[in-house]
Amino acid sequence: MPEPGAQRAADAAVPLTARGGTVAQWVVTVAVAGAGIATIRPMGPGGQGLLVIVLFGVNCAVLAVRLVPEESLPATWPDSPFRTCWAALAVAAAAGLIAAADSGSSYLFAFFLVGLIGSRFDTRPALALAVLSSALCAGAVNLRAEPDERFAATLLGLSTGAAVLAGMAGRSRAQATRAAIEAAESAGKTARAEARTAVLAERTRIARDVHDVLAHSLAGINMQLELVDALVDTGDLDRIRAANGKAHDLVRESLKQAQWTVHSLREDSLSLVDSLTAMLESSGHRDALTIEGEAGTLPVRVTQGLLRVAQEALTNAARHAPGSAVTVRLECTDATAILTVLNGPPTLPEATVPGSGLGLVGMRERVALLGGRITTGPVTEGPDRGGWRVRAEVPR
Known part of the structure; x- marks a missing residue:
């Protein structure tokens, strides 16, 4: 009508x-x-x-x-x-x-x-x-x-x-x-349909971001609290304190990741370089960012997507390779922006907090929506042998 x-x-x-x-x-x-x-x-x-x-x-x-x-x-x-x-x-x-x-x-x-x-x-x-x-x-x-x-x-x-x-x-x-x-x-109907599609896509992206923040951390917190409940009857205070401490660490990490998520969802977010620098410093990896080329002002969607990839890569590094050195490299050309997150082998015992298994899938989906490509896999040579590399390349 x-x-x-x-x-x-x-x-x-x-x-x-x-x-x-x-x-x-x-x-x-x-x-x-x-x-x-x-x-x-x-x-x-x-x-x-x-x-x-x-x-x-x-x-x-x-x-x-x-x-x-x-x-x-x-x-x-x-x-x-x-x-x-x-x-x-x-x-x-x-x-x-x-x-x-x-x-x-x-x-x-x-x-x-x-x-x-x-x-x-x-x-x-x-x-x-x-x-x-x-x-x-x-x-x-x-x-x-x-x-x-x-x-x-x-x-x-x-x-x-x-x-x-x-x-x-x-x-x-x-x-x-x-x-x-x-x-x-x-044309009006088409525009309204496209707007509805965009809204659904945005909801999917937000849901993915919320998953990244909550799925990992809440699963780990729940496991530690269940362990505390199981240890109460044993009276093993040392293990109770250790499990409780891990739960507190996960809460702090969740709060930090929530701040990253809110930051990346804002349309007036900071530049990619400033955001990556703040993210690395809050993760304890100072001076870990290397820039090649002129990043300039990237589209908001590109900035948000690369920030989420970096966040997921840093989370995985902290979980699966605790104590390892992490380096982040951002290469910018006129046509593409390439983000590489590299961590070495673990130097501390690996955390027992399980992942959801959807982190890599989420990264691939984000990069695909941006029209780019992503490669992930172990490092087989060089000083970081035994570590893990994530490389995302997206058009500007």
Whole structure:
């Protein structure tokens, strides 16, 4: 269903021949009828005057059809043979009025009738009816014209058919207007669908970010608290304190990651370099960031995506390679931004907090949404052999 604003625009833009009951149409109809009453002669109770009155009434009724919108007519009316027959009889009535009247503006009815036919009929029947009108009206005016006036009278009669062109032009404008309005409505629907898709995509991204913050940490906290519950009955205070301490560490880490998430979700987030620097310092890895090229101002989506990749990589390094050195390298070109997070082998016992197994999947999804690619895997050579590398490359 068209929106109210679009419908009002359509109603305002469609020509008079395509809509019914407008003020202008009423004014024209009343003006033509009034001019006929004032000028057409003879009009009287009998003989020729009565014939003129009857034909005048028929032509006024035909002219009033302009006030009826096509939407109000029966659905079968446009394809009905009766419609063409009715139009032909109306043309004959208009020509008959011209022939019956001795003077006046009787020819105006023919012009308006042919214009109406041009606006509401297909091209072929409209042209055929226009030719019929020209022929009948030319013959009608010649019946009463003086010999020296017949040429001008014939031209006047033939010119009634030309009004079909004005009607056809109005119909074309109406169709073009409707097509433009339909196209605008379709574009509006497409835009709304795209907006809904964008909202869903944003919800998915936020859900992924929330998962990164909560899934790992809450699972670990829950495990440590369950361990504390299990150890209470044993009275092993050292193990209880150790498990409780790990739970506190996980809470602090969760708060820190929540701050990163809120930061990365903000549209007015800091630059990628500043955000990475703050993230590394809060993780205890100072001077671990290396920049190659000019980072400049990256799109918000790129900054957010790379920050989430870095966050996940640092979380995995802290979980699976505690005590290892971490380096982060950001390479920027005119076309791409490449983030590499590298950690060495663990130097401390690996944490017993399990992961959800969805961290790498989430990183791949983020980078894919940015139109980039990501590679992850163990380091097999060099001083960091036994560690892990994450490399994300996305277009700028």
